[in-house]
Amino acid sequence: MAAAGLIVNPAAGRDIRRLVADAPLMSHREKASLCLRALEGLAAMGVERVHALDDGVGILGAACAKLRAELAVELLPIELEGSTDDTVAAARLLEQMRVPVIVTLGGDGTNRAVACGCSQTPLVALSTGTNNVFPSLVDGTIAGMAAGLVATGRVDLDRAATRAKRVEVVTAGRIDLALIDAAVVRDRFVGSRAVWDVQRVRALVLARAEPWAVGLSSIGGRLHPVGAHEPAGLYLELGEGETVLAPIAPGRVVEVSVAQWRVLELDEDIELPACDGVVALDGEREVPLDGVASARVARRGPLVVDIRAALAAASLKEVRALDA
Amino acid sequence: MELTKDKALWMYERMVLVRTFEERVSKLFADGEIPGFVHLYAGEEAVAVGVCAHLDHADFITSTHRGHGHCIAKGVDVKRMMAELFGRVDGLCRGKGGSMHVADVSMGMLGANGIVGGGPPLACGAALTAKTLGTQQVAACFFGDGAAEQGTTHEGMNLAAIWNLPVVFVCENNQFAESTPVTYHCAAGDIAERAASYNIPGVTVDGFDLLAMYEAAGAAVERARAGEGPSLIEAKTWRYFGHFEGDQVTYRTAEQSADYRERDPIKRFADQIVSRDLAVPGDLETIQRSAETEIEEALEYARSSPMPQPEDCLTDVYVSYPAAKLAASA
Structure with missing residues (x-):
């Protein structure tokens, strides 16, 4: 059964830069929408189970309530501290579980915490933070599909993923x-x-x-x-x-x-x-x-999936054929 | 972040004074010495102090039913506060307000408020005055997560936004509206994100971290004073005591409270300023002792102050109507 990990940082995009600069405030509703699209993308590629960190504020719950696809979303057994430690613990646990890919929703800070917890699991990083360089600003559906292709082994990671610095x-x-x-x-x-x-x-x-x-x-x-x-x-x-x-x-x-x-x-x-x-x-x-x-x-950072390269490399016809 | 030794010690002293006051009031209330109701602020000290550190006497604050911390952070005299809690004539409101209506307009403290969500319209009024007169005063509006769900709060934020008023809305999200968890009563998840709907900046801050509060409040007050309008700070915090004294607190676990007490904002700030050479342990001990003395003196003052007389009932309650106008209307 193909599985994936999911880490959503509820605190991303909320800091003082909304007062001292012109940073936008990303609502939980937008994060839930992004999360929903990622889950739909994952499911469409054949992922059947997602192991997710409980965000504690209902982002994941709101996404799951609207999810149309058949996808089991299970919360990781982590006692929440309400801090970065939750993200580190989730990444560590997902790597121990040998989940083939982790989707992250957050900023550079979120992905740094993920990188503190795991090093071998490929990441599909979606941007929801403030000024981000590491995660990609792409539609959640596309990111979910790319992660799904990795999770189901349809992408050659040597070509579609690189070890970050x-x-x-x-x-x-x-x-x-x-x-x-x-x-x-x-x-x-x-x-x-x-x-x-x-x-x-x-x-x-x-x-x-x-x-x-x-x-x-x-x-x-x-x-x-x-x-x-x-x-x-x-x-x-x-x-x-x-x-x-x-x-x-x-x-x-x-x-x-x-x-x-x-x-x-x-x-x-x-x-x-x-x-x-x-x-x-x-x-x-x-x-x-x-x-x-x-x-x-x-060059000892996390293994990062290039979302565009993953989608370009995989033939979606094959996915349909496998489903049939 | 610039932080002088004087400012650091002032903030530490205010937090310790709030804590000492509240712990003493808890005992006095249990002993039956204080009439009426009290709601204690212990645990939330970093929020009031972090904000009021950027205000001076001329600035305004509006408060809540949990108002002792706001008073002390704003510099209100604790002797007259204690006398007010005791219902004595030397109290700030001559003993008629008690804990839930304690006010000191001379210090810009526009009153604790028994109405949940009563503060935002008052803060807007004070800020409108400041803006109209061009006085550069700022109004800080403290309210809880329960008040965040009241219509008055939404009206206040909207009004402040359309009139570009110098208000800093400070939501003290202690995670329970009386006994109802914020996860149940708040559709938005984070109260700060409602700021987007009013087209004002909103931030979430760890209300247990004085320096984080101090920095965020500094930026918000600076914006307000510069005429850039209102902002919303959501401080995630926790009250050490129940909603009111006597509350059996069946809605949250002892473990949760113990976890928060381990991260105590006063101890955390003490460690930070000692490690950065802004204070030595001796400074902090002196502040603790002097806070205890100040509270004992306040208690003596309150106990020795007389009770109001029955004939005082109607004084300071209604505005005196000029006799000439009365005669004209007759």
Whole structure:
């Protein structure tokens, strides 16, 4: 019986950037609609069972109430904390269950939590967060179909999935990871987490620097683009120097001064500048900076399904034939 | 986020004072010393303090039936608050309001409110005054998840939006409207998302994290003061006591409450400011002791204040109508 995992982050798209920038508020109703379309897509490709994290606010329930397809949706046996830990625990459990694919609904932060819990299970990442680089902004139906093709073994993962890069931040004996960017921020507290004031950013380590991205990684994207598949990263120190115009938050295109930057080789360690601050991972203040810290870009991130490539590679005629 | 040592210690002191006040009131009520009804704010301190840290005396707040924390965060005198709870003449409302109607207009505290959802229209009125007079004052409107389902709250948010009023709506979602869980009574899932319908910004904040509250409220107050209009902050929180004192709390488990107490907002903030050298443990102990002294002094003050006299019943209740107008209308 073909199965898939599903993780919906109810908290995505709700942070302070709705007050300090022009970020939109994504309602649970929209998330439920996206979720419903993903479930229909999965079922149409022959998936019969979905193991899902309980979102705690009824998003999944609202989607299931409208589901037309024959699909068993079962909640994962996880005691909810109402925090990121729920996502990490769900990803870990789904990998232990050897579920062939996980569909995620959230932003870069959600997928970072998923990547903390699993490494071998391919991800189909759908965007519902604020300024996302990692997940795709596609229709849920299409994402569900792509995940369904992976779940039913109709897609060659060597061709339709790639191992993502990640930033590894090493501080006082612990390693934290980011999927897109790690920033040294002159803020002494985690507070409301989001980073929107570029004046407070001291340095950036980027796994990706896409010219089309919104967020801190866009600063690198304006200087020296580094794509998802390139075997490199980027390091920037902000300060007096070359100026670029970058969209650092939704609706906020600002001038940013970069003192120096350079391309990083994969697995090259770089010492982070000493700072009475915190490290922000994928735009969220997370780790207090205390003493020496270093970072590197490595190709040890999650296995990511390219939704378009998966659909292009699979023949849907075969699906019909198998169903018949 | 800029946070000075003075501001950090002020916020810690206010949270400790609220907690100490509420714990003492719980005992006094159990002993039968306080008349009427009390609803305690313990657990939710980070919400009121995180918001009021950005307001000054001239700004307005509207409150709820659970209003002691809002009063203390706004800087209202605890001696006269305690006397009000005791129903004595030295109380803020000369003993006629009690816990559920305690008010201090001189401090911009427009009153605790027995009407669930009574605050939003008042906040809009105060904000309209500020906007009309161009005073730069802001109104913070505290309301609960139960009030979020009242028509007055929707009317208030809509009015604030169409008139672009300087209101910060702060929903204290402690997850139960009396005994009804928010998962049952709220169709939207998150109350913050209703903001989209009023075309105003809405955010969800961990109401147990003072610094998250402080930062979000700072951004919302700044918007309001700059003439950018209202916003909605939904603070996810938890009350340590029942809905009212005497509530048997059969609708939630002891384990849930124990989990929240482990994440206590005051202890969490203490750890944060000590680890970042904004305070030493000795500062915090001094604040705790001085809060206990302040509450004991407030208690002595309340106990020694006289009861109102029967003839006081009609004073300060009706607005005095000028005699000349009365004569003219006769």
